[in-house]
Amino acid sequence: MTSEPETVAELVLARERDHRPGLRFEDRELSHHQVTAAAAARAALLRDLLDARTPRHLGVLLDNTPEYPLWLSAAALAGAAVAGINPTRRGAELARDILHTDCRLLVTERAHLPLLTGLDLPGVRVLVTDTPAYDELLAPYRGAAPEISPDATPAARLLLYFTSGSTGAPKAAVCSQRRLAAAGHSLVRHFGVRPDDVHYVCMPMFHGNAVIADWAPALAAGAGVALRRRFSASGFLPDVRRFGATYFTYVGRAVQYLLATPARADDRAHALRLGFGTEAGAVDARRFEERFGVRLVEGYGSSEGGAAIQRSPGTPDGAVGRAAPGDDLAVLDPGTGKECAAAEFGPGGRLLNGDAAIGELVNRGRSPFEGYWRNAAADAERVRDHGWYWTGDLFYRDAAGYLYFAGRADDRLRVDSENLAAAVIEAILARWEPVAAVAVYAVPDPVAGDQVMAALALRDGVSFDPHAFSEFLLAQGDLGTKMAPRFVRVLSRLPVTATHKVARGVLRGEGFRCTGPGEAGDVWWRPRGGEAYREFTAGDEAGVVGEFRERGREGVLGEG
Incomplete structure (x- = not known):
């Protein structure tokens, strides 16, 4: 051999x-x-x-x-x-x-x-x-x-x-x-x-x-x-057919953009057999296979090469997979360095103990990470303690050892003293049929911590129905009481980076602020104590900013 x-x-x-x-x-x-x-x-x-x-x-x-x-x-x-x-x-x-x-x-x-x-x-x-x-x-x-x-x-x-x-x-x-x-x-x-x-x-x-x-x-x-x-969503299938493509990779929201194109009778007329990437999510992966007849494999590998997870037959819905044979991957509390508790699930697959189960994925074994070019500080942040490789990504792990992606460490939200992961909430909101793409992120709370905000890009020709969205949220058995977005920004398309990942920095910078005269309807909210979403007006914005001012927290809003 x-x-x-x-x-x-x-x-x-x-x-x-x-x-x-x-x-x-x-x-x-x-x-x-x-x-x-x-x-x-x-x-x-x-x-x-x-x-x-x-x-x-x-x-x-x-x-x-x-x-x-x-x-x-x-x-x-x-x-x-x-x-x-x-x-x-x-x-x-x-x-x-x-x-x-x-x-x-x-x-x-x-x-x-x-x-x-x-x-x-x-x-x-x-x-x-x-x-x-x-x-x-x-x-x-x-x-x-x-x-x-x-x-x-x-x-x-x-x-x-x-x-x-x-x-x-x-x-x-x-x-x-x-x-x-x-x-x-x-x-x-x-x-x-x-x-x-x-x-x-x-x-x-x-x-x-x-x-x-x-x-x-x-x-x-x-x-x-x-x-x-x-990348072109409209040019994808014509290219695949012309080249006889059998395999492709994707990052970020490319899959959502492909699903948002008009369905055609010949969507399965191609030789494509596999797509490999990240951040499509289980819901859209199923939609993609049903429509195009192509299996999507969601994988995980830190771009620096420090840790990888292999998906294998029998991997539960929502899980990425298990550690590769011989790898020593652990989910650790970044503050204490101790291993997090195994995930506990309730009806509908709801994560019951996110506060205790979600932590940073760490490779405690041999890592292929080869360092950053002339950046010793970044090297030291990535590889520390006992030479362990800290990925900067949040995960939780079930009792069988399957690992579930919960977002970047920077995507963690703390709502009413409870830690939440943006990726978990995104996976739930992605089930709403009118949604083409979704991003969840933190905006400041007037008192302390964060509030949940979601940006929704809707499918072509669909308008945001606040009542239908509220009904959808109530029907999701795995949506925790702290997970429902307080603010919703409705967009025709999510802002993305050159690699088609959501530009969360742009969304966080906009926060809940109205986008300008005549565009206040782009932002919706659910006032405290209310169940229904309604338009977030300039008057509402002034009132919320006033709450921050009263508590001396206006500075956390940044420039607006």
């Missing part, structure tokens, strides 16, 4: 003589052989452009075009590292990301050049892919023999990808050739990826999900890759 390649460079080189379709984008198609040859040309160029005396890092500021995976493959062959640069960042923040990761080369396209106008990027050379100058620069290297640099070791850095946080600048997590190759092999085994599969990459490639969970297993199995420049 042959051993699995330990580096991504070996996986790239293994496709050198493979003339099957390897990469498709819009009307273009490259064979695996052509992909390897194009990567070899770029690797040869890298060896000439990057100084071995400095970190061999290049930034990639591109949409999902063929150049992105070609530069990933080139960096692997050359023993260099790619920093995925987020095109939604602007100005000084964008410059900071490029300079923080010590990029000496920045690969971009004409569409993104305006983002660089006025930025001070000393020592950074910019290559613009869709220009004659780029073609001329590459021309002498075309035909370069594919070869693996001595620097392309298993431990060599290959990815620097930014992880978002609620405070501070994004951190650049390190991923080595060994870890990315191992992730690819693991997913190939877990999902039975075949060489004749086609992986549809519609999530942004500057994010770890698209590269680690979609591109890497395709590379490891010799499967084809089809790219979408940017």
